[in-house]
Amino acid sequence: MRLILQRVSSASVTVENDLTGKIGQGLVILAGFSHQDDETVISRLAEKAVNLRIFEDAEGKMNLSLLDVKGAVLLVSQFTLYADCRKGRRPSFTDAADPEKAQMLYHKLITAFRSYGVEVQTGVFGAKMLVEINNDGPVTIMLDG
Numbered sequence: 001m002r003l004i005l006q007r008v009s010s011a012s013v014t015v016e017n018d019l020t021g022k023i024g025q026g027l028v029i030l031a032g033f034s035h036q037d038d039e040t041v042i043s044r045l046a047e048k049a050v051n052l053r054i055f056e057d058a059e060g061k062m063n064l065s066l067l068d069v070k071g072a073v074l075l076v077s078q079f080t081l082y083a084d085c086r087k088g089r090r091p092s093f094t095d096a097a098d099p100e101k102a103q104m105l106y107h108k109l110i111t112a113f114r115s116y117g118v119e120v121q122t123g124v125f126g127a128k129m130l131v132e133i134n135n136d137g138p139v140t141i142m143l144d145g
Contacts, residue, residue: 001041001105002081004030007054007139011074013123014130021121026071028133032081033097033105041145042105046112049073054139062139072119076131077106099126 005027012022029049050066057063066073079102083091097105103125113120123129 001034001037001045001109001145002032003045003049003143003145004078004081005049005052005054005139005141005143006030006133007136008074009134009136011131011133013074013076013121013132015124015127020124020129021074023072023074023119023121025069025136026073026119027066028074028076028131030076030078030081031106031109032078033102034082034095035097035101037097037101037105037145039105039108042108042112045143045145046109046116048143050113050116050118052141054141066118067116072121073113074121074123074131075106075110075113076123076129077102077125 008026008028010024011028013020053065054062055064055069079093079096082093082096084095085091106125110120110122
């Protein structure tokens, strides 16, 4: 599993002109799943993401976690995180999980974040989405499982 975490002041996702998710302060998390992933990676990376100290304290130091600031998550599935561009000019996605497995893992990831008491908003799995991100910092971090 590969997660791209972006610290945001606000973010939203729209599918076919319908707003499907919107958050204020928190994290936009782009999630990609490989065919090698299983449920063990879900719990490990969810725990890491909610406890990662990437929010600023009163002194401006990154000392606070998502849980500390009571932030929300906007979770968006993105198979293109497993693009392999080493050959040619068209990316290969052979490392990405098949859609059925990826969707199952995506829903388990939503449940994992909610188990920490985090508000989770989402896009629509497999849909073409318009994601608006107000990256705060900017702070962007990649977690691999």
